[in-house]
Amino acid sequence: MGSDRSARYPDGGDTGTDRAPRDGGGRADTGVGRRGFLRAGVLAAAGLAFGRPLLGESAADVVRMVGARGPDDEMTDAVREVLKAKFGDRRIQTGHVQLDIPTDAPDGRAVPTILDIDLPITPNSYVATYHLLVDHNPDIYLAAYHLTAGSGEGPIETRIKMRRTGYVRAIAEMNTGELWSAAVKVFVGLNGCG
Amino acid sequence: MPSMHHDSSRDAPTLTFTMPAGAPSSVGEAKILLPLSVARDAVIDVRALLVHPMDTGFFRDAEGNPIPAYFVNAVTVTYGGEQVARFEWTSGISRDPFVRFPLRASREAQVQVVWKDNKGGVYQQAVDVKFA
Numbered sequence: 001m002g003s004d005r006s007a008r009y010p011d012g013g014d015t016g017t018d019r020a021p022r023d024g025g026g027r028a029d030t031g032v033g034r035r036g037f038l039r040a041g042v043l044a045a046a047g048l049a050f051g052r053p054l055l056g057e058s059a060a061d062v063v064r065m066v067g068a069r070g071p072d073d074e075m076t077d078a079v080r081e082v083l084k085a086k087f088g089d090r091r092i093q094t095g096h097v098q099l100d101i102p103t104d105a106p107d108g109r110a111v112p113t114i115l116d117i118d119l120p121i122t123p124n125s126y127v128a129t130y131h132l133l134v135d136h137n138p139d140i141y142l143a144a145y146h147l148t149a150g151s152g153e154g155p156i157e158t159r160i161k162m163r164r165t166g167y168v169r170a171i172a173e174m175n176t177g178e179l180w181s182a183a184v185k186v187f188v189g190l191n192g193c194g
Numbered sequence: 195m196p197s198m199h200h201d202s203s204r205d206a207p208t209l210t211f212t213m214p215a216g217a218p219s220s221v222g223e224a225k226i227l228l229p230l231s232v233a234r235d236a237v238i239d240v241r242a243l244l245v246h247p248m249d250t251g252f253f254r255d256a257e258g259n260p261i262p263a264y265f266v267n268a269v270t271v272t273y274g275g276e277q278v279a280r281f282e283w284t285s286g287i288s289r290d291p292f293v294r295f296p297l298r299a300s301r302e303a304q305v306q307v308v309w310k311d312n313k314g315g316v317y318q319q320a321v322d323v324k325f326a
Contacts, residue, residue, distance in 0.1 A: 109288060110288040139284045142284055143281065143284060143286065143287060145281050145282075145295070146281065146282070147279050148277070148278050148279065150276075150298050150300070151278045151279045153237055153296050154237050154295075154296030156293070156295050157292075158291070158293050158294075159287070159291070159292055160288060161250070161285075161286050193252060
């Protein structure tokens, strides 16, 4: 999911703060005048507003990034390790999976979750497994739903526990081996995991 | 910037689960619900519910003793003796685990769901698919 993005953004953040001049605030020792100081501030603000995503990406990439997942889905190293152990170097693409989950869950003990896919389902092309991951739970890899040609269509519904606010990830593994993913950030009130 | 995240789990109060009054409480009670009428070769939704505490092992009881992990970790679904679905669960599934899954009703046969937990408990429930 994040392998191609993390290669482009090795520090994992798009804040643009590293572009701001380091001495922009050190007015006294650098001898920058009032006008120069203001100009540096404006440039720093511009760097924040139009950070790297808009400069280095095509328009389609920007739409993709602000659409389904948001500009930064905050994948942690622990989640990357789980994905690596489960899928190795297989490419995980974004899209086609629907992850219906409330973005605001006051009670983390039971968060209703629906997994679905919008690809055409045939006896030769169906969902073999839905994988469900929660970034900040003690068990990141929460559940797997293995289906067959007789059951691999339509939605799966379940209720999950969440420890705290973070991303829930659904990965649909087709019987052909394709991997499709979706991620939703859920704001959790009550800790449901202990 | 992971270091700036506030770990809210740290100052969360210790919680104990209490069953709401009137809820079924015997572990292993199970229900399967099919649609009222089923047409041949239709894809139907099957709903299955099991009464089970699904303890994570991270909570403590009112006396402060840890509650050991106790959860369903394997579910198999058979249709006319043939396995059509298999679920791998952890304690991250909510208590009294509910699942809804699709099934192509190709023939009149029995749908059976078997739940197994980490302490060796096996629970099962079955229902017949009949075409209306």
